[in-house]
Amino acid sequence: MAAAFKTVEPLEYYRRFLKENCRPDGRELGEFRTTTVNIGSITTADGSALVKLGNTTVICGVKAELAAPAADSANKGYIVPNVELPSLCAERFRSGPPGEEAQAASQFIADVIENSQMIVKEDLCIANGKLAWVLYCDIICLDYDGNLLDASVFALLAALKNVQLPSVTINEETGLSEVNLKQKNPLIIRKHPVATSFAIFDDTLLIVDPTAEEEDLATGTVTIVTDEEGRLCSVHKPGGSPLTGAKLQDCITRAITRHKEVKKLIDKVIKSITPK
Amino acid sequence: MAAEVAEAEAADGQCRLRRFSCELGLLSRPDGSAAFLQGDTSVLAGLYGPAEAKISKELPDRAALDVLLRPKVGLPGVLERSREQLLQQTCEAVVLGVLHPRTAISLVLQVLSDAGSLLSCCLNAACMALLDAGLPLSALFCGVTCALQPDGAILLDPTARQEQEARAVLTFAIASAERKVLMVTTKGSCSVQEMQQCLAAAQRAADTIFQFYRDSVRRRYSKC
Numbered sequence: 001m002a003a004a005f006k007t008v009e010p011l012e013y014y015r016r017f018l019k020e021n022c023r024p025d026g027r028e029l030g031e032f033r034t035t036t037v038n039i040g041s042i043t044t045a046d047g048s049a050l051v052k053l054g055n056t057t058v059i060c061g062v063k064a065e066l067a068a069p070a071a072d073s074a075n076k077g078y079i080v081p082n083v084e085l086p087s088l089c090a091e092r093f094r095s096g097p098p099g100e101e102a103q104a105a106s107q108f109i110a111d112v113i114e115n116s117q118m119i120v121k122e123d124l125c126i127a128n129g130k131l132a133w134v135l136y137c138d139i140i141c142l143d144y145d146g147n148l149l150d151a152s153v154f155a156l157l158a159a160l161k162n163v164q165l166p167s168v169t170i171n172e173e174t175g176l177s178e179v180n181l182k183q184k185n186p187l188i189i190r191k192h193p194v195a196t197s198f199a200i201f202d203d204t205l206l207i208v209d210p211t212a213e214e215e216d217l218a219t220g221t222v223t224i225v226t227d228e229e230g231r232l233c234s235v236h237k238p239g240g241s242p243l244t245g246a247k248l249q250d251c252i253t254r255a256i257t258r259h260k261e262v263k264k265l266i267d268k269v270i271k272s273i274t275p276k
Numbered sequence: 277m278a279a280e281v282a283e284a285e286a287a288d289g290q291c292r293l294r295r296f297s298c299e300l301g302l303l304s305r306p307d308g309s310a311a312f313l314q315g316d317t318s319v320l321a322g323l324y325g326p327a328e329a330k331i332s333k334e335l336p337d338r339a340a341l342d343v344l345l346r347p348k349v350g351l352p353g354v355l356e357r358s359r360e361q362l363l364q365q366t367c368e369a370v371v372l373g374v375l376h377p378r379t380a381i382s383l384v385l386q387v388l389s390d391a392g393s394l395l396s397c398c399l400n401a402a403c404m405a406l407l408d409a410g411l412p413l414s415a416l417f418c419g420v421t422c423a424l425q426p427d428g429a430i431l432l433d434p435t436a437r438q439e440q441e442a443r444a445v446l447t448f449a450i451a452s453a454e455r456k457v458l459m460v461t462t463k464g465s466c467s468v469q470e471m472q473q474c475l476a477a478a479q480r481a482a483d484t485i486f487q488f489y490r491d492s493v494r495r496r497y498s499k500c
Contacts, residue, residue, distance in 0.1 A: 100357055107358035115444075115465050220369065222460075231467050235460045239365025239449070242415070242456030245475050252468055 011217055018205060025054075025211070030254060032209045035262070037154065037269050039162045047163030047187075051155040053209065055145035060155035062137050062163050066177060069125060069132040077124020077132035081109040083139045083152055090144035090212070105148060108236060109139065112153055112225050116193035116233035119160065123188050126168050131177055133165065146211040149223050149236075153195040154262060161270055163187045191227045194262045195234075196255035198222045203241040208254060222248070224255035228263060293433045293481055294393075298400075298492045300408045306384075308409025312401035314433060316391035319398050321405035325381030333380060338373035341381045345398065348387045359395060363402055366449050366459045372412040381411070392436040393421040395447045395461070400485065407493060416452040417459075418485040420478040421445060424466050430474055432481050446474050450482040 006013040017023055027033070033054030042048035045061035069076055083105040087095045098106070113119065124133040137159065139152045164184035170177050199210035199218035210218060220240020225233040232252065237243070294315030303309035306322035326339050333340050343364040345356045352360075367383065383405065385398050399419025406413060423434035423442035431438055439445050444464030451458045457475065466474075 100361060103354045103357040104361045107354045110354075111463065115463060117465070220365075227465065231465045232462065232471055233465045235446070235462045235471065237457065237460040238362045239367070239369050239459050241369060242451040242453070242458045244454070244456050245472060245479075248457060248460070248475070249468075249472065252471075 010213070014214075014217055015202075018201065023207070023214070027209075029205070030208050032258065032261075033211075035154070035265060037158050037265060039158050039269055040273060045159075046165065047159045047161075049155050049158030049162060051151050051158065053147055053151045053154075054211065055143055056141070056147055056151050057143040058139060058141050058148070058151040058155045060137060060139045060152070060159040062135055062159045064163065064165055065134045065136065066126075066131055066168065066179075067134045069129060073121070074129035075125045076121035078134040079110075079113055079119055079121070079124070079137065080134065081113060081137040081139065081156065082106055083109060083141070083148075085141050085144065085148075089141040093144075101148075104238075105139075105152060108149060108223075108234075109137075109152055109156060112193055112195070112234055113156075116191045116225065116227050118157070118189055118191045118193055118227075119187065120190060126177075127170050131168065131170065135160075135163070144212060146213075146215045147197050147209050150195045150197050150209065153193060153225065154266075157189075157192060157194070158266060158269065160187055161189055161266065162273075191233075192259075192263060192266070193225045193227050193233045194255075194259040195223055195225045196251070196258045198224075198251050198254075200241045200243065206247065206251060208258075222251050224251055226252070226255050226259045228259065230256055230259075293484060294435075296485070296488055298404055298488070300404060300492060300496050306405075306409075308405045308407070308411070310401050310404035310408050311388075312397055312404055314393055314397045314400070315435065316389055317393055317397045318388040319394070319401040320386045320388055321398075321401035322384045322386075323381065323405040323409045323411075324384075325409065325411065326376040326379035327382070329378060329380035334378045335373075337377050339371065339376040339379045339381050341368050341371060341373065341383065343367065343402075344382070344384045346384070346386045348390060359398065362395070362459055362461060363398060366399065366417060367402060367406065369458055370413050370415050370417055370451065371406065372414055375412050390436065392434050392439050393419075393447075395419060396421040396433070396449075399447075399449050399459075404489065404492070407489070408496075414453070416486060416489060417449045418452075418482050418489070419447060419449050420481050420485070421447045422474040422478055424464070424470055424474065428470070430470075430477050432477060444470070446471065446478075448475060448478040450479055452482075452486050455479040455482055 038050040047062040085102045200220035223236040297313040299311045308323040396419030423431040424444040444466040449459035
């Protein structure tokens with residue numbers, strides 16, 4: 001009976017739950033789904049992480065390659081993020097060139113890396129003007145159940161923390177680079193940005209960590225990225241219902257709390273693999 | 277169709293907006309068109325709609341709005357796609373699409389020159405084009421860019437050089453109803469108080485811009 005009502009009037013069905021301050025999956029309005037993270041699963045990548053936020057599964061693989069730095073920034077390396085939404089993850093994504101959502105997500109991740117300065121490009125330079133690292137960060141969604149941006153940022157952070165770069169020296173006589181695979185150093189991660197997404201309902205209610213169904217019914221979304229000092233790395237509200245400054249402040253407060261939860265999780269995971 | 281030009285300057289204490297200028301109805305083919313100039317930044321917007329939609333794109337209960345942003349040089353890339361998404365969702369929030377189901381509304385923006393605050397110029401041009409086309413809207417919106425300088429000062433409507441030197445650049449789309457925030461996008465990092473201060477400054481500047489919209493439209497329709 002409930003299933004029939006849900007198909008015919010999905011919004012009304014949802015509103016009934018919201019009136020009781022909870023959601024169909026039993027969560028409260030400010031509660032996140034169970035977050036699990038698994039790092040180092042892809043052995044062929046220099047760093048990898050798999051993040052599950054409820055059913056949303058995102059995997060990030062980082063490959064490091066060598067390249068010559070650009071002429072106008074001779075002391076900077078490159079970080080190239082790419083978000084892929086293959087047709088595997090949800091029926092609305094068709095195979096072919098990246099759709100609008102994938103491109104917008106890629107741009108968002110690139111902005112987060114740039115705004116938060118989590119990796120300073122100067123740290124990726126090996127020899128000024130001659131050699132620098134390029135980090136290709138591929139974020140692939142395996143199962144799309146809403147809240148892609150949070151999971152992607154988390155997967156990226158965990159994968160970068162897992163990256164071990166081999167030490168590279170330039171031979172003085174031949175001018176060629178020599179890569180020492182035996183000696184590896186971790187990346188210097190300066191900041192730890194964490195994203196928190198909200199869905200806006202009926203122009204007034206804010207719901208944290210929306211599922212795919214909730215995103216379809218929502219009238220707007222907000223994503224806040226904070227770092228460990230409580231600074232805002234990104235406030236991303238792409239249109240949707242208008243919000244007052246006070247409501248935006250509520251989102252920011254919740255995002256700062258979420259940051260602490262995620263940071264604890266990442267630290268636990270990193271500590272568990274360090275003895276290797 | 278007579279083209280109307282209106283100008284506005286605002287001095288908001290320390291926060292000055294650059295010289296604004298707007299021309300409505302300058303293109304003959306689109307249902308609505310507007311050219312918006314902020315200082316040296318200018319964007320031309322053309323709006324077609326509500327028109328027949330392709331069956332694959334039509335929505336059963338409301339109009340399907342899509343935005344195309346063309347840069348001044350080169351092909352549209354990932355940055356343009358991301359801006360198109362911002363503009364599309366902002367416009368969708370104000371356009372009363374339920375009055376025109378199964379139709380398509382296409383907004384095409386062409387960047388004519390970029391001297392800073394490009395996204396807010398696009399937002400302003402989009403809103404003026406929506407007004408010129410006579411589409412039903414629940415509220416107007418305007419775009420305001422704030423640059424946070426390294427010393428903490430807030431600059432509204434920054435030039436390209438000011439944007440580059442700034443520690444953070446925040447772009448807001450403010451709705452005319454109660455000055456609520458329709459869209460926010462930030463570049464660089466800032467503290468929470470700084471963001472709230474920029475938002476307050478943007479909301480004050482929005483009053484000037486909405487008054488400018490009123491004056492432009494009044495001039496346009498007073499002659500005919």
